[in-house]
Each structure stands twice: as C-alpha cells, then as structure tokens.
Amino acid sequence: MSSNASHSRATPRKKPRQRRSQATWEAILDAAAQVFGQQGYAATTNTVAERAGVSIGSLYQYFPNKDALLMALAERHISEAGLVLQETFAGLLRDEPDLPETLQRLIHTTVALHEQDPAMHRLLFDQTPRTPDAVARFRQLESLLAAAVAQQLVRLGVGGPHPQARALLLVQGLEAQIHGAVLAPPEGVGREALVGEVQALWLKALS
Amino acid sequence: MSSNASHSRATPRKKPRQRRSQATWEAILDAAAQVFGQQGYAATTNTVAERAGVSIGSLYQYFPNKDALLMALAERHISEAGLVLQETFAGLLRDEPDLPETLQRLIHTTVALHEQDPAMHRLLFDQTPRTPDAVARFRQLESLLAAAVAQQLVRLGVGGPHPQARALLLVQGLEAQIHGAVLAPPEGVGREALVGEVQALWLKALS
DNA sequence: GGATAAATGTGAGGATTACTCACATAATCA
DNA sequence: TGATTATGTGAGTAATCCTCACATTTATCC
Numbered sequence A, B: 001m002s003s004n005a006s007h008s009r010a011t012p013r014k015k016p017r018q019r020r021s022q023a024t025w026e027a028i029l030d031a032a033a034q035v036f037g038q039q040g041y042a043a044t045t046n047t048v049a050e051r052a053g054v055s056i057g058s059l060y061q062y063f064p065n066k067d068a069l070l071m072a073l074a075e076r077h078i079s080e081a082g083l084v085l086q087e088t089f090a091g092l093l094r095d096e097p098d099l100p101e102t103l104q105r106l107i108h109t110t111v112a113l114h115e116q117d118p119a120m121h122r123l124l125f126d127q128t129p130r131t132p133d134a135v136a137r138f139r140q141l142e143s144l145l146a147a148a149v150a151q152q153l154v155r156l157g158v159g160g161p162h163p164q165a166r167a168l169l170l171v172q173g174l175e176a177q178i179h180g181a182v183l184a185p186p187e188g189v190g191r192e193a194l195v196g197e198v199q200a201l202w203l204k205a206l207s
Numbered sequence C: 001g002g003a004t005a006a007a008t009g010t011g012a013g014g015a016t017t018a019c020t021c022a023c024a025t026a027a028t029c030a
Numbered sequence D: 001t002g003a004t005t006a007t008g009t010g011a012g013t014a015a016t017c018c019t020c021a022c023a024t025t026t027a028t029c030c
Helices: A019-042 A045-052 A056-062 A066-095 A099-116 A118-127 A132-155 A163-183 A191-206 B019-042 B045-052 B056-062 B066-095 B099-116 B118-127 B132-155 B163-183 B191-206
Strands: none
Touching: A019 A045, A019 A056, A019 A066, A019 A118, A045 A056, A045 A066, A066 A099, A066 A118, A066 A132, A099 A118, A099 A163, A099 A191, A118 A163, A132 A163, A163 A191, A163 B163, A163 B191, A191 B163, A191 B191, B019 B045, B019 B056, B019 B066, B019 B118, B045 B056, B045 B066, B066 B099, B066 B118, B066 B132, B099 B118, B099 B163, B099 B191, B118 B163, B132 B163, B163 B191
16 A cells, blocks of 8 residues: 555655756656645556656656655645745744734744645645654654744743743644634634634733 | 545445344454554455455445545544543533633543544544545534533633634644644653643633 | 245455566766 | 766556455245
8 A cells, every 4th residue: 555665765766966857856746736736645646647747667766655755745845834934933033022923923824824725735734644754754843843932932931841842732732723724614703713812812821 | 546436425335234234344343443453554455354254345335445444433433532522521511610620621531532542543543544524524523522612611701702713722722732742742741741731821821 | 834035245356556677768978 | 989877668567445246144925
C-alpha cells in the first residue's frame, strides 16, 4: 500500500544537476498540485506524470513513492507559510505591541494562512496519509512555532511558569479553532464573530 | 484506491437477519480491530477475512469497501466514547458543580478518552483516510458535544453572547491540546503540569 | 417430511495501480 | 570526436481491492 519501499525516504531520489532536470522536477510537482488538488489523493501517479508531460519512470526517478510526492507538496506549502510567519514575528519583534495587538496579529496571520489556499490545505490536512515521518515533521514545526510564540509571551510578561508549554497550548488550540472556523464554518455564527470570540477568549486567558 | 464504489456508502451492505450472520459480522469487525491495530491501514482486507475465519466474499457482503470497515470500527469506538461522555454530562446535570469543578471533569474525561485505547485512537485519527463522509460525521459529533457544553456554560453564566460558538471553540481547542499532550507529549514538561496549565488557561478564559 | 425460497458463504479471477528495469537519448567532458 | 555521465522512456510485474457465478445452509409453506 503506502510507502513499503525498503527504508522509505521522503527526500527526492536524485538531486537535479542539470537545468532540464530541474525543470522536470518542477513540472512534476506543479502537475501533482493540480491533479491532487482536483481529484484528491486517489489520483494516480500515472495521471500526474501524464499531466506533467513526462514518463512515469521520470516521476519515480525524483520521488521514491506516491507519499513522497505529497510530502514535497507539503514542504513547498509549509515553506511559503513559513515566510508569512517569519514576517509576522519580525513585525512583533520590531513593534513590540501590547498583548491585544500581538494576539490580533497572530490570529490574523493564522486566518490568512488558512484562507490562502483552502484546496491545498484540505488536501494536505485531510487526505495526505499521516505517516510517522509526516507527523514527526509537523510536530517539529509546531515546536518551532511555539518557541517563537513563547518568546513573545515572555516579553509581555504572560509566560507563566512554563512559557514553552503555554505557547504550545496556544499554538495547538488556535490552529484547531481557526481551522474549524475557516474550513468548516458552523451555521448561525459568522466567521467574523467567531474569530472575535477566539481573540477575546485568549486575551482573557493570558491576561 | 479508496472508496471508488458507485456512490460509496459507509453503512453495512446487508443487515444481518440470522444469528450466524450476526456472528460473522462481529468476527469480521473484531478481526479488523486486531489486524489494523497491529499493521495499520496498510493491512489487506484478505488478511482481515483470513483472521476472521471467513472468505473475502463474506467480508464484502457486509462492508462495501475497505474504508467502510474502518468507519465501522470508528463508529464502535465513538459509541463507547459517547457512553463515557454521557455519564460525565449526567453527573454535571445532577451535581451542578461550579466552573472550576466543571472544567476539571470535562478535561479529566477528555484525558481518559485519549488514554483509554491509544492504539485504536491513533489508527482512527492518523491512519484512517479522511473521506468527506468521515469528516462530516466527525463535525456532527463535535457539534453535538458543543451543544451539551454550551448548556453547561449557560448554566454557569459564562456563555457569552453566543454560547454555542464559545462551546465549539472550547471543544475544538481542548481536543487539540489534550490530544497533543497525551499522544505526543513534549519534552521538559510532565503531562500533569500540562493538563494543569490547560485547566488554568480555560478557567481564566471563561471566568 | 419434503419442496421451495431466501439468506448466507465461497474463492478464483478481473481490474486497477504503484512501482521497476532494461534500454534509449541527451548533455558534458577529455 | 569519442567516452562518460546524466536524464528520460514505457511496457511489464506484483500487489491488492473488489466482483460474480455458484455452493451451502437456514427458514417457510403445504
């Protein structure tokens, strides 16, 4: 089924050395984004290769298995999100806003990240198999993010006895709440109100 | 691949009418729990049938596809969790405890549900494909749970302008935080401390 | 009790699909 | 230019989900 290659690795099987191979690699990844985005993870690797205009053999020259293709898409998506987050934290370090404003910015960024490319987000979150590798990678990112948040909490004097722990809870809770609000909005309450409620809750929790 | 049956339905294909068919149905489910629990979603349906001591044809007489088998396992797991939750809420309605005690009980139950059968929980959460059906089913349960929680918030006078919305945020946030604390405990902080921090945060948020 | 119908069980095989490998082509280097 | 290395190809293999034509067991009726 999924990833039964001898010691499956998610990294590209071969690093491109010439310009044309780089182009091939990108063509495959772009095709994967399109095809998986439309048909979900059930889409076949042959379809991806066809859409990319390369043979199925070339696909497997760069990605050892189907999961690796998704992981590569995830990496790309994550690195884009990383840039946005880096910008947000740079702003916080520069302006040193108070707690309400800090929360406001963090929440706004989280919402923006979820609204940016819902199809891709849903594909990666709902349909990509959660291999141990993928889970570990996600946890690592979460931890990194928590560290940056912890720094802010400490600056604002609301870190408590275990800033890193508190920050982790904030990151996990916020992600789940915003994810639900944006991708599965409940009836009867507008997204605006819901996001406002999130901010109010965390503001009280941290004050 | 996954669920390409014409209009896939997750319900058993055939309702058992005789006692032996009921036995077959349960044998298959029990075998599925064992085999999938050990080998994950990659385990084959033929292995499940073999373990159950029935032919592969019989398996597909009761479950239209592999996903349906997992869904049935999920239903069973969820209904057990439902009993625990029902008990918790019955206790809250009976005793009408104050906010700290109410939160304490809700959190304790959530922790217990995650510690109960971590293997099955991980299987269903991490490895079972999130089909639209499965996602919808989960959201529905979440909503039901939120309604019960909202009732408690209103009773305690901390429901705010939109008790249902606030309750939903509580349910989603709590689930994510406890899930992380129990199934992926961070280093440096004990689970006890982490759970305590969760309670403190929500207590302040709702007071 | 025997005959008929309905329910349940079987497993070889069809259809799909992830992935391989022996070989062809293109680029680089001496 | 010839040799070597990098890149590309696609028919074929193995694995696996699922079907279907048929066998067997149980229930129903006279």
